[in-house]
Amino acid sequence: MPGVTGPSDYSREPPRHPSLKINAKEPFNAEPPRSALGAAYVTPVEFFYKRNHGPIPVVDDVHSYSVSITGLIENPKQLFLNDIRALPKYNVTATLQCAGNRRTAMSQTRTVKGVGWDVSAIGNAVWGGAKLADVLELVGISKLTGATKSGGKHVEFVSVDRCKEENGGPYKASIPLIQATSPEADVLLAYEMNGETLNRDHGYPLRVVVPGVIGARSVKWLDSINVIAEECQGFFMQKDYKMFPPSVNWDNINWSTRRPQMDFPVQVKVSGYAASGGGRGIERVDVSVDGGNTWVEASRHQKTGIPYIAEATCSDKWAWVLFEALVDVQQSTQIVAKAVDSAANVQPEKVEDIWNLRGILNTSWHRVQVRVGHSNL
Numbered sequence: 001m002p003g004v005t006g007p008s009d010y011s012r013e014p015p016r017h018p019s020l021k022i023n024a025k026e027p028f029n030a031e032p033p034r035s036a037l038g039a040a041y042v043t044p045v046e047f048f049y050k051r052n053h054g055p056i057p058v059v060d061d062v063h064s065y066s067v068s069i070t071g072l073i074e075n076p077k078q079l080f081l082n083d084i085r086a087l088p089k090y091n092v093t094a095t096l097q098c099a100g101n102r103r104t105a106m107s108q109t110r111t112v113k114g115v116g117w118d119v120s121a122i123g124n125a126v127w128g129g130a131k132l133a134d135v136l137e138l139v140g141i142s143k144l145t146g147a148t149k150s151g152g153k154h155v156e157f158v159s160v161d162r163c164k165e166e167n168g169g170p171y172k173a174s175i176p177l178i179q180a181t182s183p184e185a186d187v188l189l190a191y192e193m194n195g196e197t198l199n200r201d202h203g204y205p206l207r208v209v210v211p212g213v214i215g216a217r218s219v220k221w222l223d224s225i226n227v228i229a230e231e232c233q234g235f236f237m238q239k240d241y242k243m244f245p246p247s248v249n250w251d252n253i254n255w256s257t258r259r260p261q262m263d264f265p266v267q268v269k270v271s272g273y274a275a276s277g278g279g280r281g282i283e284r285v286d287v288s289v290d291g292g293n294t295w296v297e298a299s300r301h302q303k304t305g306i307p308y309i310a311e312a313t314c315s316d317k318w319a320w321v322l323f324e325a326l327v328d329v330q331q332s333t334q335i336v337a338k339a340v341d342s343a344a345n346v347q348p349e350k351v352e353d354i355w356n357l358r359g360i361l362n363t364s365w366h367r368v369q370v371r372v373g374h375s376n377l
């Protein structure tokens with residue numbers, strides 16, 4: 001494996017911020033405190049959630065690191081980091097969200113399996129790198145190609161980390177070729193996060209970023225790109241990250257009956273974020289202070305100026321929106337927030353209505369119970 005290897009134990013993990021809430025230690029899965037998340041439009045790297053399925057890979061020699069591009073293509077190639085850096089660099093502001101975000105709340109309806117995330121398995125970063133569409137052009141696949149001559153229709157990303165779900169093999173996932181070759185889709189091979197070299201937790205030296213799609217498809221520590229006929233057959237595409245109706249349980253589950261989850265839907269957190277997948281913007285955020293009977297529209301802010309990037313070179317259609325609403329709360333009540341995206345998708349009212357076995361995509365209205373106490377002083 002050129003330049004980067006996946007260790008078989010946890011003795012070489014990187015340092016992490018002490019205030020992260022650790023949901024699992026090995027593999028390391030952690031999210032920031034709620035207060036750190038809403039504080040900034042661009043989430044600082046140290047507070048960005050970390051979602052891993054194995055030990056963090058180690059880069060022995062970044063100069064010998066390369067990505068091989070193979071499969072159903074005419075000119076297979078090995079690309080070094082310098083080859084990728086030589087392509088036009090794009091900065092894309094994109095919100096990455098784990099499909100398991102808010103899973104803990106789904107478990108309150110009925111137990112679901114998986115890492116117990118609170119509401120912060122989400123973050124917004126400025127990703128710097130080459131567009132995958134440009135990289136694929138280097139191997140002879142032109143822009144907006146749906147199928148190669150030899151029948152390639154999907155692009156598989158393979159890493160080097162060792163995951164127990166893959167029986168010690170690497171993490172992998174795929175996206176359709178048409179998305180990979182579409183410059184508008186902004187799929188990146190990123191080597192920077194928030195203007196700094198990507199760090200080990202987030203995929204150093206190179207990761208995929210698929211904007212608007214659940215985090216699971218943004219493969220870190222990229223080792224090879226394979227153009228294949230069918231979507232990736234790996235565990236995380238076929239046996240995880242799928243939504244099933246509530247009647248399905250662990251005894252009658254038939255994984256092949258559902259397609260892998262891709263876009264993440266509209267959702268919101270009461271103290272501040274709203275995001276919608278698929279490149280759809282947030283149209284409106286409504287806030288209620290009476291449990292959802294009456295609503296006021298919140299004010300919102302998107303870009304707040306990112307110091308290290310010229311405005312014109314920075315797209316934000318994949319990014320979250322932060323919102324604020326000043327509301328009077330005179331008595332103990334329930335504050336509720338729900339967002340509407342540009343396609344008029346609205347968050348569902350109840351978690352019960354979208355409960356699913358794997359506990360993913362809990363996009364129900366976010367409710368926060370507030371208690372107003374009266375001081376006697």
Ligand SMILES: Nc1nc2c(c(=O)[nH]1)N[C@H]1C(S)=C(S)[C@@H](COP(=O)(O)O)O[C@H]1N2
Nearest residue numbers: 050051052053098159171215216218219220
């Ligand atoms: N190689 C590799 N890539 C991966 C994963 C992984 O475990 N290994 N986890 C995926 C999942 S489920 C998510 S949500 C995102 C998390 O990215 P982050 O840790 O940079 O926040 O990475 C994805 N890419």
Ligand SMILES: [Mo]
Nearest residue numbers: 098099215216
């Ligand atoms: Mo995830």
